Structures are given as structure tokens and as C-alpha cells.
Amino acid sequence: MSHPSLRAVLGTLAPYRPSAGLHGPAATTRPLSANESPHTPLPGVVEAVARAGATVNRYPDPGCGPLIRALARVHGTTEDRIAVGAGSLALLQALFQSVADPGAEAVHAWPSFEVYPTLAALAGVESVQVPLTDQTHDLRAMADRISPRTRLVIVCNPNNPTGTLVAHDELRAFLTLVPPTCLVAVDEAYHEYARGPAPSTALDLCAGHPNLVVLRTFSKAYGLAGLRTGYLVGDASVVGELRKACLPYAVSTVAQHAAVAALGLADQLLRRVDSTVAERTRVRDALLRQGWDVPDSRTNFLWLPLGPLAADFGTWCARRDIAVRAFPGLGVRVSVGAAEDDDHFLAAAGAWRSARPTATPGTGQTRQFRTTAEAS
Numbered sequence: 001m002s003h004p005s006l007r008a009v010l011g012t013l014a015p016y017r018p019s020a021g022l023h024g025p026a027a028t029t030r031p032l033s034a035n036e037s038p039h040t041p042l043p044g045v046v047e048a049v050a051r052a053g054a055t056v057n058r059y060p061d062p063g064c065g066p067l068i069r070a071l072a073r074v075h076g077t078t079e080d081r082i083a084v085g086a087g088s089l090a091l092l093q094a095l096f097q098s099v100a101d102p103g104a105e106a107v108h109a110w111p112s113f114e115v116y117p118t119l120a121a122l123a124g125v126e127s128v129q130v131p132l133t134d135q136t137h138d139l140r141a142m143a144d145r146i147s148p149r150t151r152l153v154i155v156c157n158p159n160n161p162t163g164t165l166v167a168h169d170e171l172r173a174f175l176t177l178v179p180p181t182c183l184v185a186v187d188e189a190y191h192e193y194a195r196g197p198a199p200s201t202a203l204d205l206c207a208g209h210p211n212l213v214v215l216r217t218f219s220k221a222y223g224l225a226g227l228r229t230g231y232l233v234g235d236a237s238v239v240g241e242l243r244k245a246c247l248p249y250a251v252s253t254v255a256q257h258a259a260v261a262a263l264g265l266a267d268q269l270l271r272r273v274d275s276t277v278a279e280r281t282r283v284r285d286a287l288l289r290q291g292w293d294v295p296d297s298r299t300n301f302l303w304l305p306l307g308p309l310a311a312d313f314g315t316w317c318a319r320r321d322i323a324v325r326a327f328p329g330l331g332v333r334v335s336v337g338a339a340e341d342d343d344h345f346l347a348a349a350g351a352w353r354s355a356r357p358t359a360t361p362g363t364g365q366t367r368q369f370r371t372t373a374e375a376s
């Protein structure tokens with residue numbers, strides 16, 4: 001039997017695999033692999049979802065009018081500077097497709113958000129991956145890799161999967177090194193968890209840099225991962241073009257109304273973020289006491305730079321019904337979840353260290369693993 005000819009690039013891509021057990025009939029697995037909010041939606045959000053549900057015989061508002069108006073108010077900007085998409089993933093896809101002339105390259109760090117190379121490949125853009133230094137973006141090295149072919153630079157800040165934050169003044173200096181013809185996207189999916197004295201968003205830099213767009217999502221701190229809503233902010237003429245690269249009607253009425261409701265309940269939702277940030281400190285401190293090497297995280301997850309032992313630890317957790325995200329050869333990312341789930345994870349982590357005495361600190365092994373991760 002002959003098969004239809006599909007693009008060869010599809011043969012190079014692995015299917016997206018969520019962690020085992022999460023979506024099966026007996027979903028007993030502790031969900032610490034996807035950086036979701038552990039909190040169920042606030043009553044006001046559930047009510048908005050139910051109300052919108054009664055109208056789904058109609059197409060959604062393709063312009064996302066009320067949501068864009070609400071976002072413009074929140075950010076003190078104009079509606080023409082905001083685009084909404086079916087998750088920030090859809091907006092990232094639109095970014096890649098919008099720069100995908102033949103020979104185009106996109107520069108991003110590695111390890112960083114795992115979908116960047118896939119979206120690049122699908123769009124026919126070359127993904128140029130710049131290794132992290134000390135688990136953090138090396139902006140100097142990234143600037144060095146910008147060539148006349150570079151059409152897009154992505155800075156995931158804070159970075160997924162390492163949780164580290166690039167300082168605002170470093171980002172500001174970096175932007176002056178990027179040619180104004182090259183688009184820069186700062187992916188701030190975890191912005192709400194960054195919490196610190198210095199500014200942790202690039203939004204204020206948009207005014208001086210029309211080539212800068214900032215991505216945000218309702219999937220993490222706003223707790224709407226299941227509804228798929230994200231947005232970006234940038235220069236009005238760039239945003240106008242990017243909107244054309246998004247599928248019409250992609251953001252459902254239910255998602256739009258829930259996002260407006262969530263914005264209205266931001267105070268309560270951000271108090272939940274406070275508790276996640278406190279829980280992050282508790283879990284990290286416990287891991288440090290167990291002897292783990294854990295970079296300081298500005299997100300709702302922690303990174304364990306295990307190098308060659310990452311897959312082993314991922315399997316260890318899966319056998320105990322704990323879903324974490326293992327990046328073979330690099331490390332394991334574990335979400336900060338409900339305290340009970342985190343306690344199970346901490347018990348599994350402690351047991352793993354006892355079972356793998358060569359991975360204990362003082363042997364120089366964790367340092368060696370980190371070097372391996374950076375080299376790959």
C-alpha cells in the first residue's frame with residue numbers, strides 16, 4: 001500500500017506525550033508534571049463557564065472583544081497592542097509561522113520550553129539552541145548566535161524547565177544588541193510566581209522596542225489550563241500582523257468568558273500564588289536538606305539537574321504514581337502542587353537518594369551532571 005506524501009519533517013518529530021497515568025480512567029497519579037495550578041476554579045469562574053456554555057451553538061467572538069478590553073485595562077495600554085490566542089502555544093506557533101521565510105532561524109536557549117524546537121520544525125524555521133550557563137539564559141552567547149538569518153529570538157523568563165530568571169537590566173541591555181528587524185518574544189508564562197524586589201517583566205521595554213512582544217497565559221497562575229487562553233502584548237502594527245497568523249474562532253466563548261472572570265478575581269488568584277510560592281520554598285528547602293542540587297526557582301516548579309540519572313529518577317517517581325517531567329540526560333522538573341502530593345514526592349525523592357548513594361553530595365557527582373547537561 002502506498003501512503004500519501006507528507007512533509008519529511010513529520011517523520012523527525014515524536015508525538016507529544018503527557019506523563020503516564022494522568023488522563024486514564026483511574027487518574028490516581030499525583031500530577032506534578034505540567035505546572036498546573038493545584039487549585040480548582042473559583043466559583044465566579046465556574047459560573048462564567050456555565051453561563052457561556054449555554055451559548056455554544058454560536059461561534060465565539062473572533063475579536064475576543066471583552067477579553068481584550070479587560071486586558072488593555074489591566075496593562076494600561078490600548079486594545080490594538082494585544083492579541084489573544086488558544087493558549088500562548090497558539091501565539092508561539094503564530095510567531096514561528098510569521099517569520100518562516102526560507103532560511104529563517106530562531107535563537108532560543110536550551111534546555112528551555114520543549115515546544116520551541118517542534119514549532120520551529122513545523123514552520124520550517126531552523127532552531128538555534130544556545131546552552132544555558134548555570135541553569136540560566138546566557139544572553140551574551142545568544143546575542144553572539146544572532147545572524148542575518150535570525151528572524152526570531154525567544155527568551156523564556158523565568159525559564160521552563162530550570163525556573164531561573166534573567167534580570168531586567170540584562171534583558172534591557174540584550175535588546176539593544178538585537179537588530180530591530182528581528183522579532184524578540186519574551187515568554188512570561190510564570191511571571192506571577194517570579195516575586196522579587198526587581199521588575200520581572202519585559203512589558204515596560206516594549207515602548208522602546210517595537211520588535212519586542214511579551215507572552216502571558218491564563219494556564220498557570222490564573223488556573224485555566226483546561227480552557228486554552230493566552231495573550232501577547234507588543235507594538236500595534238506587529239500585533240496586527242500576528243493576529244492574521246492565528247486561526248479565527250480558536251478561542252472559545254467559554255475560554256473568553258472564564259478569562260474575563262479570572263481577571264476580575266485576580267486578587268484572590270494572586271493570593272493562591274502566594275501560597276504556591278511559600279510551598280515552593282518549603283519543598284526546595286526539604287530537597288536541599290536531602291542533599292539535592294536545586295536552582296533557585298522563580299516559578300511554580302523546581303528543577304533537579306540530574307544529567308544521566310534523570311530518566312532513572314523519572315521512572316522511580318512514575319512507579320510511585322507521581323508524574324514528574326523527566327528530560328533524559330538533563331534533569332527532572334517537578335511542579336509545586338498540593339502539599340499532600342508534594343509530601344509524596346519528597347518521600348520518593350528521599351528514598352531515591354538512599355537507594356542511589358553515589359548521587360549524594362560531596363562526591364562531585366551533581367556538579368559533573370550539571371556539566372553534562374550544559375554540554376548536550
Ligand SMILES: *Cc1c(COP(=O)(O)O)cnc(C)c1O
Binds near residue numbers: 160225230
Ligand atoms: C505552560 C507554558 C506556556 C503556556 O502555554 P498555554 O498554551 O498558554 O497553556 C507557555 N510558555 C511556557 C514556557 C510554559 O511553560
